[in-house]
Amino acid sequence: MSTVQALEPGSRHELRVGISPDAPDEDKLKDEVGSFGYCHSYETSSRYDGPGLRLVLFVSGCLLRCTYCHNPDTWHLKDGTYVSVDQVLRRLGDFAPSIQALGGGLTISGGEPMVQRAFTQRIFAGAKKMGLHTAIQTSGFLGDRADDGYLSEIDLVLLDIKSSDPETYRRTTARDVAPTLRFAERLAAMSKPVWVRFTLVPGETDDPANVDGIARFVAPMKNVQWVEVQPFHQMGSFKWKAMGLEYKLENIQPPSRDLVNRVIEQFRAAGCRAR
Incomplete structure (x- = not known):
């Protein structure tokens, strides 16, 4: 049985392992x-x-194994701190007036928030009672776990669509893309606001056909407010080494400005609002 501990402030870039x-x-x-x-x-x-301006809560647990993940220390529940939902909401309440005044809210990221569906739903519900805007950062792989009650507590979905090509998606995440696309279609059908996020990794996800596939899939969706191109970086590489994990992208450089612009323009040419 895990021991309840204090919720830790800090940064997504800090290494935390073996806590529970x-x-x-x-x-x-x-x-x-x-x-x-x-x-x-x-x-x-x-x-x-x-x-x-947002408070971002990083929860533990993820079923994807992205080759370019910068937070592999959020894959396993054992690396997280075991906390009570009441503790989380008390801490959120301390910041709520300032966050609200600055037009922000709460974002739950990870890991994958839907691994801990009941826990994160309680936090979202508490945030809504405080009058805060709520957002979830998710791969959508566990979207079938998000019933209508869960989604009713969320104002914005930051949806990672990592690839349109099934082979590329499986190679880079070790999972299938179909659940993510199915979740995206469900969000579109219910007009839930979405920002699509695409991680641009040279030699992995930058193929023009791959980008075009995402763009053509997303463009007709009226609920997608933004497509955000996120350049790959090496800021989390030290975590892989510290955890004894094989890091296959050690020699991959971040994308050039020209490559980033090319991909943004591909999305815009398809009719997406991209940045």
């Missing part, structure tokens, strides 16, 4: 109550993860 060694595997978690959960850390001044 008795935690279940991320694919075996069974918790329909959500009173407790596993978190990596939280940040209080992000302008990157949704509109306005």
